[in-house]
Amino acid sequence: MAHETNIFxxxxxxxxxxxTAVKHEAGVLNIAFGDEEKALTPIGLWLRRMGLNANRLIRDDDRLADVKSQLEEYFRGNRKTFTLPLDLKGTPFQxxxxxxxxxxxxxxxxxxxxxxxxxxxPRAVRAIGGANHDNPIPILVPCHRVIGSNxxxxxxxxxxxxxxKLLHLERRSHYLKAE
Structure with a gap:
């Protein structure tokens, strides 16, 4: 049975x-690339797979102002770590x-x-790639920082x-701040 909690x-x-960012009382659940029109259907499917009631999904810009603010700071090169609570939904391996x-x-x-x-x-390289691909909270959980061995x-x-672009942003601001 799905939890009956509001999701914003x-x-x-x-x-x-x-x-498009999604969170509930326990923390950020998901960040999807794309606007509301593109992102809400896959987010709804993901919420259902995670046992959360997608019918309780409510737009609330104020409740996600902290997510927006920290991402804006990150994109300006002023934030290197996020302090948002995360509610990671996945298998123990993921x-x-x-x-x-x-x-x-x-x-x-x-x-x-x-x-x-x-x-x-050491033999789980492909499984690591699969878990990386399934990361529901990109940028905050920095799957973009994982590259091939070569x-x-x-x-x-x-x-x-x-x-x-994300790697370039981080390298550029990392080196600018170090000078």
Missing amino acids: YSTFSTPIGPL KAVWNALLEIPYGETRSYKQIALRLNM GELIGYGGGLSIKE
Whole structure:
């Protein structure tokens, strides 16, 4: 049975295009690439798979003002870590991968193989890639910081051009602040 809690969303513009963020009382649940029209159907399906009642999805820009504010600071290069509560929904393996992603410092990257080794699962490189792909909270859980062992950009839910922009933003502001 689905939880009967209200779930709130907001859509806002960013330098990489519109993002639709979703949260409830426990924290941020999902960030989808695209505006309300593009994002709400897949978000609704995801909420149902997670056992949450998508019929309780309500637009509330005020309740997501903190998400918007922290993302705006990030895109300006003024925020390197997020302080928003997250409510990660997934399997124990997926959550382990996503928590490993949270350990990747701003402006740095790790390979799928490095994540697998970090989790003591050296043969799970493809499974790590699958969990990375299924990350419901991109940017806040920085799956864009994971690259191929050869240094090449591999896969990203928002598209490789967005992954490249996020990495460029972080590297640029990381080095500017270090000077």
